[in-house]
Amino acid sequence: MITVESLIKNRQLHADQAPRVTELWAEIRHWKRERNAFVPAHNYQVPEVQAIADYIGDSFELAVKARDFKSDVVVFCGVRFMAEGCYTLAPETPVYLPSLDALCSLAEVDEDEVAERQEFLRSLGRNFSTMTYVNTYASVKALSDACCTSSNAATIAAKLGVPDLLFVPDQNLAYQVALKTRRMYLPPPDPHAFHPKDYWERIEPLLREGERQGLVGNVFAWEGACHVHHQMTEQDILALRAQDPETQIVVHSEVLPALQRLADAVLSTSQMIKYVEAHPAQKKFAILTECGLVVRMELEHPEKQFYKTCRLCQYMKATDLEKVLSTLRDLPEEKRITVPESVRIGAERAMRRMIELGS
Ligand code: 13P
Ligand code: SF4
Numbered sequence: 001m002i003t004v005e006s007l008i009k010n011r012q013l014h015a016d017q018a019p020r021v022t023e024l025w026a027e028i029r030h031w032k033r034e035r036n037a038f039v040p041a042h043n044y045q046v047p048e049v050q051a052i053a054d055y056i057g058d059s060f061e062l063a064v065k066a067r068d069f070k071s072d073v074v075v076f077c078g079v080r081f082m083a084e085g086c087y088t089l090a091p092e093t094p095v096y097l098p099s100l101d102a103l104c105s106l107a108e109v110d111e112d113e114v115a116e117r118q119e120f121l122r123s124l125g126r127n128f129s130t131m132t133y134v135n136t137y138a139s140v141k142a143l144s145d146a147c148c149t150s151s152n153a154a155t156i157a158a159k160l161g162v163p164d165l166l167f168v169p170d171q172n173l174a175y176q177v178a179l180k181t182r183r184m185y186l187p188p189p190d191p192h193a194f195h196p197k198d199y200w201e202r203i204e205p206l207l208r209e210g211e212r213q214g215l216v217g218n219v220f221a222w223e224g225a226c227h228v229h230h231q232m233t234e235q236d237i238l239a240l241r242a243q244d245p246e247t248q249i250v251v252h253s254e255v256l257p258a259l260q261r262l263a264d265a266v267l268s269t270s271q272m273i274k275y276v277e278a279h280p281a282q283k284k285f286a287i288l289t290e291c292g293l294v295v296r297m298e299l300e301h302p303e304k305q306f307y308k309t310c311r312l313c314q315y316m317k318a319t320d321l322e323k324v325l326s327t328l329r330d331l332p333e334e335k336r337i338t339v340p341e342s343v344r345i346g347a348e349r350a351m352r353r354m355i356e357l358g359s
Helices: 004-009 015-035 059-068 080-089 111-123 153-159 171-181 196-213 234-243 257-262 269-277 291-300 321-330 341-358
Strands: 040-042 055-057 073-075 128-133 146-148 164-168 183-186 217-221 248-252 265-267 284-288 305-307
Touching: 004 015, 015 321, 040 059, 055 059, 059 080, 059 269, 059 341, 073 321, 080 341, 111 128, 111 164, 128 153, 146 153, 146 341, 153 171, 153 341, 164 171, 171 183, 171 217, 171 257, 183 196, 196 217, 234 248, 234 257, 234 284, 248 257, 248 269, 265 269, 269 284, 269 291, 284 291, 291 305
Parallel strands: 040 055, 128 146, 128 164, 164 217, 183 217, 248 265, 248 284, 284 305
Antiparallel strands: none
16 A cells, blocks of 8 residues: 555655655545545656545546446546546546646548558558557547557457558557568668558568468557657666576566667566566576666565666646645536547547447
């Protein structure tokens, strides 16, 4: 359990801020009861926000909860695509996002560009499905056959029943899917610079190589990346290995392929938590993902040592207790997240398919 004492001890809180945090927790709990509200939080949220959450999870667990919860209002402590996904699955309940700055660098994908790429693959006669990472907005989800998260992308890919996949938008998770499902990874074009002829000239030799190796098909990777994970380097891992060969190195599937190959495990955020729990004898870990998860592990496992190789996501840190309180209390219209019904229906279909195939 997160307490002000544990936060102070772990240097997450200054002692002089403790009275205000205690006050905010009490007020938020009061307004949660008053509103009959459900407050989910992502694993990367700051610990004082996680302390007042009704449920904490990775993107997939949060999507499943969004389908199943029963309450009158949702205040979503995560980023916008997560709140939008919650509304997509439960449009009868108002969903609020405490900070409108809580965006995601992966989610900024132009749906017209996705439609153009689909048309290109059709013109080549490819037998493909479009898989979309949940880190996208509804207009892109609506163009997909199924959504996925980092915890289930390969499982869903294996069940779609087609050889080729257009994987949008994370190029590094696309690599993980290709590796686990025996497909050829086709690297993306440069962002906003898709030229069919140049692209085809680059990927054609790889396609032929995949055929020669008897692979299942191909993963056409989109040109997206998470700015937090994409900046992690092989050197981060090599330096750790040299410094302390005993350390278990766990990376998120949004890191570059070279890092995925060097790591001991490639996982989603909740899978990382379970991985640490499943290795009680292992005392030292390096968790290459957003720092919020590492803070949580330090609080839950004071007996273990975690190397600070993580990076901060400013979007995940945009939510604080003051904003959660004012959102719950005032339910400001500008923080209410909705999706036009014509788009929501397609996005819901792709999200439900993810839950059906990925559970
Ligand atoms: P998870 O689904 O692993 O929680 O990842 C979400 C995310 O935003 C990773 O950066
Ligand atoms: Fe998006 Fe990356 Fe932040 Fe996750 S860590 S919310 S993928 S920008």
